[in-house]
Amino acid sequence: MANPTGWKPDLEAGAAPVAQEEVGLGHATRGLSFEEGLLFERGSRGRIGVSLPPRGNDGDPASEIPAALLRAEVEGMPEVGELEVVRHFTRLSSWNWGIDTGFYPLGSCTMKYNPKSSEALARLPGFAEVHPLAHPSMAQGALELMYRLERALSEISGFAATTLAPAAGAQGELCGLMLIRAYHVARGNPRKKVLIPDTAHGTNPASSALNGYQVVPVKSGEDGRLHPEAVRAAMDDDVAAIMITNPNTLGIFESHIAEIAEIVHAKGGLVYGDGANMNALLGMARPGDMGFDVMQFNLHKTFATPHGGGGPGSGPVAVKEQLLPFLPLPLVVREGERYRLVTDPAERPQTVGKLREFWGNFGMFVRAWALIRELGPEGLRRTAQLAVLNANYARALLKDTYDLPYATDSLHEVVFTDKNLKPTGVTTMDVAKRLIDHGFHPPTVYFPLVVHGALMIEPTETESKETIERFCAAMRAIAAEAAERPEAVKAAPVKPVRARLDETRAARKPVLRWTPDMKVE
Amino acid sequence: MRYHPHTEGDVREMLDAAGAKSLDDLFRSIPAPLRLNRPLEVPPPADEVTLLAELRRLAARNDAQHPPFVGAGAYPHHVPPAVDQLLLRGEFFTAYTPYQPEISQGTLQALFEWQTFVCLLTGLQVANASMYDGASATAEAALLATRVTGRSKVVVSAAVHPEYRKVLATYLRSSGDVIVTVPFGADGRTDLAALSAAVDEETAAVIVGYPNFLGVVDALPQAAAAAHAKGALCVSVTTEAVALGLLQGPGALGADVAVGTFQSFGNPVSFGGPAPGFFALREEHLRQMPGRVCGATVDKQGRRGFVLTLSTREQHIRRERATSNICTNAGLCALASTIHLALLGKQGLAELARVNYARGRVLTEAMARQGFRRAFSGPVFNEMAFEVGDAEAVVERLAGRGLAAGAPLGRFYPDDPKMKGALLCVATELHTPELIDLFAKAVRS
């Protein structure tokens, strides 16, 4: 049955009220865009979009598999030809914002340009089509790449060794905390608590809880930094670790880090580094040199592997010597001219075990290694410098218009608030939505939680001076518009294919899949 | 540097505006003793020509000339070029998590379609936006079962992928939950008597493979009945999702949660990752589901649209009380699967499954002609183990001929001497009857 819901695009409803035809400061105009229903509302019985080899006459499944376990077809599957599928996804893609579309200053997400050559390389059959269980002699190139990446990440972060296994940053955190737990268990007591500053990502407390640790929040100071006194007051023999993001999510360097690490170490605790903001430090400073015992990378943030609308990520975890015995499997080792994976716990009796199937998100390793190779030592350092320069330039261009809650120096990102707009009734969310009409992706909003109405801007090093100038001009134009015509700001966005969406309705009456009788209106 | 657009003039002007004397001056908040005062010891920069040549050389040292005869959780399948070309559209590819729904409708609608496909194939009512992989999805399913039932014992079949079981053990280590493993029989199916004996009033979940790690179509309905008899949830684990084009959805057979990977749809084996884990469950457990989920709603003008929803389960809101710590998942891999499933459609999926089943039979017969029998008597889809003598030696020998021969089961079941001779092999639409014949003969000599 084609289009069983009877859903039809409403062309009239697309004609929106204001400013659609104006050119935004990010050069956004209204292009030709299409309404596009669900796949399941398309097609016609009998269409197919693939070409398969003949099955031959071999085998009737019913002669082998119990009839109750078989089905002739999967009810509800669409029936569409290849061109229809291509148009469907091409049209969907046109409703999306990507780095390739425009500026994407999401703070703490580090949305930098994803090199095209990395994509070409990850697709080489020698990388994409090699099986994880192929004999090591058939995968020496893949193993060598993993080995080299592991060495480079350890050097960049200042640690003894790195596991590439974790599938994403949050799994890296989980892994790091498992290592911490294993370390304490080996010393006779797993301990009970993990200290987490109030500026931390939500994954930090969630990962701690998953490891059976009680979370103890620590307040940051007036200057946005964590202070040794606060840590000293919370630190006792039951604290397994402190989790610190450095620079923190305010874009501020935790300059007391060495003293804090000493306080924690003195009581037998360990210092975990959330490497989400590693982009600010590349080649300039190393977490391993400032007291951290373990940290996770987010390869998509720091080494430009594509984020793909929500993954795949890759969250390698780097550790100091004392945590080496506990690293998860596998580990890649070099023996003479050969490379080998250590997968047998007999070789690593204290390992925390396995975190995911096989060896890690290898496809992401290829891309990250390609970028490290292209940048070299000077390029890595330049990356951090330009990322910090761009954030500070944005800060300089906006500080007279938007409220800057912390005057402390910024590194790679800067946090403003909507405080100055309060008399107009325009909020951070409104500013974010209005930026879309100008042709910019909004910054991270309402995070970190310690800042009321936060707008967190991270340009990254791959953006040019002009792009930052245009973005800041749009931010200023919105502030001016808020004073004069707040209703126009509150009506934003008007240019995308959809206006603001009703999230309350989505949560109250969840519709999470297509069904033939699906109705959303 | 092509990714750094700054001219020296730009840098100067920007530094002036920022009130900094030099680039290093911007880092004055880092105390001097903490700064790195030497260049990083990584290789010198490579231009693009050098870079491509160097990585091509590395890739050439991996032998992928023939499709591997090994599956065991990562299945060689044809990926239509249309999948990758659509995937490479920068608007999908370079997007972040769809936090701004007005400009993320492409990602969101595709996720909604993915969730629908997962529900259709698994026969369950709700699915999330994907997991890291099948192994961590299995561990998360066990954790969900402990939350739903308030119990702390997990009964898992030894025929569930051994790597998945290892990950399960890693995830459950700190919670104090107990894992009981039950054996499989000579037919490669879970030993139902042992299973029933192991399930009790303390059991949160019964976990079985479908098809299982040995390639055998396990007795899922019976395992589900055993779980339900004691109030436990039944979790089915599927690594070769093409099988669901031929087999009943696990939800229709009693599974309360279905997890695994859709790698087989649209994703290359890629040395083991990335691939999209999936997670589907009965609606009543929705609030305990880990990970992101996309839902339909309307915009201010009443037009249908999609948003991430039910976020209060998640770490960025509930923090330490979240259902999971998962954040980034495998969105792009899920998109690849969605595109491939769209191309396949109803007929294509059924036919792909039949072709795979048929190639499995061709492999069985080709191996039989060389004197190799199946190691297990239970029904199989496209993957099966053969008795080949010394399986490790076969793998090593065939590597020299450019063939990835299979997974030696002795490696995964070291305590079971009978497994030393068993080689787990797969045949898919990529393996022509001629190649299969050549492979079987190569195993012989």
Added chain:
Amino acid sequence: MTLPDDLKYTKEHEWCRVKGNRAIIGITDHAQSSLGDIVYVELPEVGDLVKKGESFGVVESTKAVSELFAPVSGKVVEVNDPLSDAPETINEDPYEEGWMIQVEVSDEKELAELLDAAAYGKFIEEEQA
């Protein structure tokens, strides 16, 4: 914002209406308006015991989760089941249709520890200042 005089209040923004040895419990107008659109509510079952000051459920908006704290201890004798399908009732009518649970009060002394409307009103003002 309304604060009915006949109710007792807590600093966690629950209200309590006492009828004989029963207490009807909900969240205040102030609480519902600061939470925003309520999309989900999780309540105990009849027969469960709740303890003063401890969590007996949660309410959720799209972006926040809030625990519900019992104003008094006792056994749950009635639950407002229709709320699970229509959580918006809590926004629309927090003091009447939006009630959450009824409890058989186990220790009447606890009632004396609750705030009256004037004291709660003052508390909110201070909290906002």
